[in-house]
Amino acid sequence: DVKVTQSSRYLVKRTGEKVFLECVQDMDHENMFWYRQDPGLGLRLIYFSYDVKMKEKGDIPEGYSVSREKKERFSLILESASTNQTSMYLCASSDRAFGNTIYFGEGSWLTVV
């Protein structure tokens, strides 16, 4: 069974803290994504990676960075968390064939206080 695992389901962090959200997939997929989901706004792409060490900015990259040192792992980093980054974060992966299924993790609920 395909699996995208996000390391933390619920986090509470303080303003200014550095936050790491980790995502691991076991399907040998080339593509990995980070989205955030807010009520009324739907899913918005933060960053995506199409290969190890490769990344592209999505629609809302400001305040975020990513790291992909290994094919199976894609990390989202909030350098200095702010309250407007309180959200649900979803990691996803897919193989390189265009039009294929994208698999999502269960989500990480981040609250910044």
Added chain:
Amino acid sequence: KNQVEQSPQSLIILEGKNCTLQCNYTVSPFSNLRWYKQDTGRGPVSLTIMTFSENTKSNGRYTATLDADTKQSSLHITASQLSDSASYICVVSANYGGSQGNLIFGKGTKLSVKP
């Protein structure tokens, strides 16, 4: 501007009834359209994927249709069950040469199935 609009925003139906969710898009060049189901507090799960040449695709009690001429898709749920209560998200891919970063998400329809 590439956009995906879903209607209704929310819907309440009785268990056993059928329902249809709508998705209109203005995405060009169009590549494919996906429907996802998202249970509350969980990640989205794929239901169907359709390219422009496909006009219907089924997954159990879920049937998606696509009219590429009018740029409309619908998701029909037959004989609804309580477990169908979820948000349903329409996602359209723009074909920009293979990048998977060109997905345009609708805001979803929240379906509640009542006993």
